[in-house]
Amino acid sequence: MEQLSREYRDRVLNQVSEEDVGKTLRLAGWIENIRDHGGVSFLDLRDMYGVMQIVLRDTSLLEGLTKEDCISVEGLIEHRDEDTYNPKIPTGTIELDASSIRVLGKVYQQLPFEIITSKETREDVRLKYRYLDLRNPKVRDNMIFRSRVISFLRQKMTDMGFLEIQTPILCASSPEGARDYIVPSRKFKGKFYALPQAPQQYKQLLMVSGFDKYFQIAPCFRDEDARADRSPGEFYQLDFEMSFATQEDVFRVGEEVLTQTFEKFAPEGAAVTKAPYPIISYKQAMLEFGSDKPDLRNPLRIIDVTEFFQRCTFRPFLKKTVRAIKVHAEMSKGFHEKLLAFANSIGMPGLGYLEVQEDLSYKGPIDKFIPSDMKKELMDLAGLEAGDTLFFISDKEKQAALFAGQIRNELGERLGLMEKNAFRFCFINDFPMYEYDPEEKKMIFTHNPFSMPQGGLDALEHQNAEDILAYQYDIVCNGVELSSGAVRNHDVKIMEKAFEIAGYTKEDLKKKFGALYNAFQFGAPPHAGMAPGIDRMIMLLRGEENIREVIPFPMNGNAQDLMCGAPGEITEMQLREAHIKVRD
Known part of the structure; x- marks a missing residue:
């Protein structure tokens, strides 16, 4: 032997x-x-x-x-x-x-589930015994896959000249964005750290420090509710920032990294969007797709027919925004009934439609409300042909866009129109800088408050705030927002005016964003960046419906760690040391 x-x-x-x-x-x-x-x-x-x-x-x-x-x-x-x-x-x-x-x-207790079929077990049981769930080869392989993707991303960024730098986990609380996770200070009574929602200020400070290209596989912490594509508590992103960079420079980096990552790790035979990605403005996205996260695998597009219907006699459409979706497919009466039921389930009072007959006449509930001399105009407006069905969605502008987007998605799925085994990317840009908050009765930032407004200081001083666009952009893949980013505001005067419109004084800036405010007084370079979400990338690549399937130790949908019992109670001594009293 x-x-x-x-x-x-x-x-x-x-x-x-x-x-x-x-x-x-x-x-x-x-x-x-x-x-x-x-x-x-x-x-x-x-x-x-x-x-x-x-x-x-x-x-x-x-x-x-x-x-x-x-x-x-x-x-x-x-x-x-x-x-x-x-x-x-x-x-x-x-x-x-x-x-x-x-x-x-030795196994001393009865197994809570069969390892090989753990994915069929209730999620709360799987998460309580996650260390057993991870023995399942399918679950384990997701984690191995995750490791390989992160390793590739790290090497790719290094090869592109980016320097990996870690930023702090304990930081100051930020008043913008989602809720912070706060950490009490033992040494400074009544004061708190926060866990970073993103390395936003630190990576900008690195640019001011003279580092040209930074990246990290960054943990981010947000106290927000779970969704299928968002894990509560923490998530990871490929965070990167570049000095002396424009929006287009960031686009080129994002395209190269994401295309190569998806081409390497996507299922065999998958189609991946090649650079350059389509660039769609926020305004165009809301009109054509009813969403700022459009799924480009769906060939259907939304058109605006508001002006046309203001000249018709159909009262439910008068003085409202009207959107339409053209579909060329055979549909039974049962199909229309099911689609109407879906429309009702999302809050729509109804769903109008017209079918185009072989002789190009219309059939449908609202045909009689369209004057004869306007029927050809609608046919040209919507590009209608025999066999087409035109669906109508009407409401206030913002709600009409959202409803139309949901109907578009439902039609794409129900009719089997979605492109198979494909990853379709696009950039969404030109987001509004501000919006009016009726509850707070003031203008607020729509996205990242540190973005550069298009038009700079002149736009802030002379344009209506709701008309100002920001150099902000997202990368969307298959209807999932993978990344957000922006050209950053690096000028103190522009920063002061931008925050003034949102109700912040100069003293507020010094107190809440003192590091950035002070740093920008010392020759800050123009800089820009973005942060693709790693968990979401892996979820898409693995074809998982829930993001928790690609996270080693996820919290449940209620932000609880069922395995370790977090959040949990702490001792009276710990409370005293942190100067905290728990109120009933």
């Missing part, structure tokens, strides 16, 4: 092959399955890398063993009988004939 080199195992399971037949090896892992055939028994041994069949001709070795016991097993590698080959695994033609088994970690 050859000399054994390790205490627990000689090699991992994917390193065992037919070349090892005749060798005595020691292997280690978990018992995935036990099959007792009377005179001979079998174990399936699983480690992180693969599965190996273990044959136990001495059945006394099986005594006391249960599924998921962690064991080290020694024995001779043999060929399997040809009629027992398993082509589903790389080691399917060989097995280990066990001569001894050593239990390294």
Whole structure:
């Protein structure tokens, strides 16, 4: 017998092959399955890398063993009988004939679920026993995939000349954006740190410091509710910033990184948008797609027919915004009924439509309200042909856009119009800088308050605030916002005026954003950047519907760590040290 080199195992399971037949090896892992055939028994041994069949001709070795016991097993590698080959695994033609088994970690409790089918278990149970859930090869492979993607991104950014720099986790609270997670100070009574919602101010300060290109795989913390594509608590993004850069410079970097990442890691045969990505203004996106996160796999487009219907006699459309969607597909009466039910479920009172007949006449509930001499005008306006159906959505402008976007998405899905196995990217830019908040009764920033307004100081001083656009942009893929970014405001005078419009005084700036405000007094370079979300990228690439499937230890939808019991109570001593009293 050859000399054994390790205490627990000689090699991992994917390193065992037919070349090892005749060798005595020691292997280690978990018992995935036990099959007792009377005179001979079998174990399936699983480690992180693969599965190996273990044959136990001495059945006394099986005594006391249960599924998921962690064991080290020694024995001779043999060929399997040809009629027992398993082509589903790389080691399917060989097995280990066990001569001894050593239990390294015993299972003392009943398993809460079968490992191999853990994804079919209730999510709360999966998250409570996440360390068991992660043994499932499908769940485990998501984490290995995540590691590979992050490694690629890190290397790609380094190759492009970006310097990886870590920014602080304990920072000052920011009054903009989502809710902060706050951390009490023991040394400074009544004062608090915050966990960073993003490395926003620090990366801008790095540009002022003279670093030309920065990036990091940045953890971000926001106290906000969960969604399918947003994990509560924390998330990771590929954060990068560039000095002496324009919006177009950032676009080129984003396109190169994302295209190469998706081409490398997307499923085989997937179509990935090539650079340059389509650039769609926020205004155009809301009109044509009813969303600032358009899914370009859907070929349907929304058109504005408001002016046309103000000249018709259909009262429900008068003095409202009217949007229309043209579809060329056969639809049954049942289809219309189901689509109407969907429209009602999202808050629409109804859903008008017209069908174009072979003779180019119209059929539908609102045909009689369109004057005869205007029917040709509608046909030209919407580009109608025989067999088309035109759906109508009417409401106040903002709501009409949102409803139209939801109907567009539903039609694309129900009619099977969505492009398969494709990742379609676009930039959304020209976001409004401000909007009016009726609750606070003042102008507020719509997105990042540190963005440069288009037109600079002159626009801030002379344009209506709601008409000012910002150099802000998003990258969207398949209807998911992957990244937000902006050309940053680096000028003190512009900063003062921009925040003044949103109700901040110069003293507010010094108090809340003192580091940036002061730094901009010392020759700040123009700079710009963005931050693609890593969790969302991996969710898309893996085809997962829920972002928690690609995060090693996610919180549940209620922002609870069911495994470790967070948030939890702390001791009276800890409260006293942090100068905190819990009120009832």
